[in-house]
Amino acid sequence: MRKPEEIQRQVDGLLSMKEWLPEENFFGDNNWKTIDAQVSILKEEKTSEEIEEEFEEDGLDCPTEIWDVESWMLGNYEDDLFEEQ
Numbered sequence: 001m002r003k004p005e006e007i008q009r010q011v012d013g014l015l016s017m018k019e020w021l022p023e024e025n026f027f028g029d030n031n032w033k034t035i036d037a038q039v040s041i042l043k044e045e046k047t048s049e050e051i052e053e054e055f056e057e058d059g060l061d062c063p064t065e066i067w068d069v070e071s072w073m074l075g076n077y078e079d080d081l082f083e084e085q
Contacts, residue, residue, distance in 0.1 A: 002073055007042050010072070013082030014038050020085045034063045038081060041069045 014035050023032045037054075040046040048070045052062040071077040 002075070007073075010081045011039050011042050013080055013084070014042075017082055017085075029060075029063070034065055037063075037066055038069045041066070042073070042081075 018032055018035055021031050021035075023030060025031055037046070037051045041048055041051065048066050051066050055062040055066075065081070068077055069081060072079075072081055
């Protein structure tokens, strides 16, 4: 399990992406919805399975970034979950 400081760094980094990343990408996928979902998992508000169900209910495929969060939380993924501009 990750330390609270590590988790907060990822949350801050993901939320900062919303400042420069367009809400929708070229394909019409909602970037911000994915970021919000990642933050929800990091804050332990929702599980990746709950997020997957929400995307499916909206008729959308669950983004792979959702599963990256779970892997990161377990220590199986070392890279940051966010990109810097």
